[in-house]
Amino acid sequence: MRNSLRTRLILYFVSLATVPMIFLGLVLAQRNFSVLSDQAVELQREVALRIANEVSAFILERENELRLLNRVQNIQVLGEDLQLRILSGLLATQNTYDELSLVDANGKEKLSVNRLGTRLNTQRDYANSPEFENPQASGETYFSPVQFDDETGEPFMTISLPTYDLRSGAFSGILRADIRFKPVWDLMSNADTPGSGIVYVVNDHNEIVAHRDPTVVLGTTLFAVPEINGFYPGLESDNAAIAVVADYFGDEVLYTVAELPGDEAIALAGENLFLTVGILVATLGVAIFLSFLAVRQIVRPIEGMAATAQAVSDGDLSQRVIVTSRDEIGTLGASFNSMTDQLQELISSLEQRVESRTRALEASTEIGRRLATILNLHQLVSEVVNLIKTTFDYYHAHIYLLDEATRTLDMAGGTGEVGQRMLASGHKLRLDQGLVGRAATTKTPVLIPDVTQDPTWLPNPLLPDTLAETAVPIIYQNTVLGVLDVQHNITHGLSDEDVRLLQAIASQVAIAVRNARLYEQAQQQAEQQTTINEISQRIRKATDVESVLQIAAHELGLALGARRASVELSRPTVTDNGRTKERA
Secondary structure, eight states: OHHHHHHHHHHHHHHHHHSOHHHHHHHHHHHHHHHHHHHHHHHHHHHHHHHHHHHHHHHHHHHHHHHHHHHHHOGGGSOHHHHHHHHHHHHHHOTTEEEEEEEOTTSBEEEEEETTEEEESOOOBOTTSHHHHHHHHHOSOEEOOOEEOTTTOOEEEEEEEEEEOTTTOOEEEEEEEEEESHHHHHHHHTOOOSTTOEEEEEETTSBEEEOSSHHHHHTTOBOOOOSSOEEEOOSSOSSEEEEEEEEEETTEEEEEEEEEEHHHHTHHHHHHHHHHHHHHHHOHHHHHHHHHHHHHHHHHHHHHHHHHHHHHHTTOTTOOOOOOOSSHHHHHHHHHHHHHHHHHHHHHHHHHHHHHHHHHHHHHHHHHHHHTTOOOHHHHHHHHHHHHHHHHTOSEEEEEEEETTTTEEEEEEESHHHHHHHHHTTOEEETTSHHHHHHHHHTSOEEESOGGGOTTOOOOTTOTTOOEEEEEEEEETTEEEEEEEEEESSTTOSOHHHHHHHHHHHHHHHHHHHHHHHHHHHHHHHHHHHHHHHHHHHHHHOOSHHHHHHHHHHHHHHHHTOSOOOOOOOEEEEOTTSOEEEEO
16 A cells, blocks of 8 residues: 555656646646645644544543542432532532532432532422433433523533442432533633634534634524535635534534634645746756655655554554654644553553542442341441451551440441450540541541641550541431541551542441341340240239239249349228228
């Protein structure tokens, strides 16, 4: 293929050198014009593709942020205060959202957070809307058409994705967000375009939704997107090199359009025309020589880029184009290298993030699966702390349970020999003691990445290597049941991401502790009922009052663990004056 291209180019140039000067000039001018026009359109396609990738990355990054809320934090089952804090935090840190809301499995809005305030139990019904029905039916993210705000005129897109209970896997509702397109305008303003070229985004209704000039968008400017890249009337020129790249988000499509005025796009063609004519006039020999040289200069970098592109396509992302010129081919090679660098970095980052998220999700799922089968409280606590320590390679983990009678946090389980010693000694803490007590009192996690920098931290002589510690409250329906305490022997070995993961685990532990306690209560009640039934049966078999009383005293003494049990009766007697009194 490469030899065929090289051969044809040589034949074309030599043949043109032998044709009469004027005819050759016209043909060569037309040829150069066509080639450079195609290059101009291709360059615009590269600009459009690069910006389209940035727009797509912007939207998909929002989707990943929202999906992460449920995968790691199981947001639908959290308390309302925690849900509100999570959504408000995301809204405060990301200026790309206008509104975030949670909708339950029936399509009723539970709470909504926007830049004007917070709405709780608004009862907005999304049950029959596509942003609820589509995620519920397909399990995929729904992207709405780009709409314009009635008050500000700014465009926005609604994203809604299904949420599932991480324990049962059941559909629990949707998480919806209104994404502002203002940051996309900034991408248009900062786009690296040749000359006075511009880039803008058009929806499938031919409405411009992103442009470096806000008045173009706010004025509801329309532009008919051409089906084929080429020269057409543009926004700022009657004849412009226009290239279009389409990005699909579900059923919706956004077109990124790159435009360059036609006179700038073909300026090089006119310059080459005069140069070619001058060379032909000077000497046909020089023209032939330059033809061979031009073929070599053109084909060699193209061949190099083709080989590099093929290697990258085969998965070798270490390959790079050797850029030896500053012309369009050099620019193309540099752009290709830049895109390959970004692709390599993106793949590496995605692999790390996917590995981390997968590991956390698997651990949370495994803990949830084990907790669902354990009804013995001591076994439950022991399973949790050991699984947390071994899975995430923490230094130490233990759990305290709140004693409502004494208002103390009693240690219920810990890892390793240290945990057994602390458990055997009846280790407990007051509610005002240490970061464990602080977590229980405030009902919020406490994280100390570096204990040497926190003067309030209380060391444990049995754990001398602790360098970082976090305490996460175990809360069921806003009631503190205990505290999950994790320690690490690496400074800054615990981060906010660890805290979020431990919060998700603590929520599962809270439910399991509650179930275990209910199971113990049910067992006690069943045992008491069985004892009562046995005593009743034995009393029914007695033939006289004395036997009844003996059985009652004996069985009640055994049931209550008493050393001695007796029954005393009194009977009435009549005195001489006719009055009655009790006689034992």
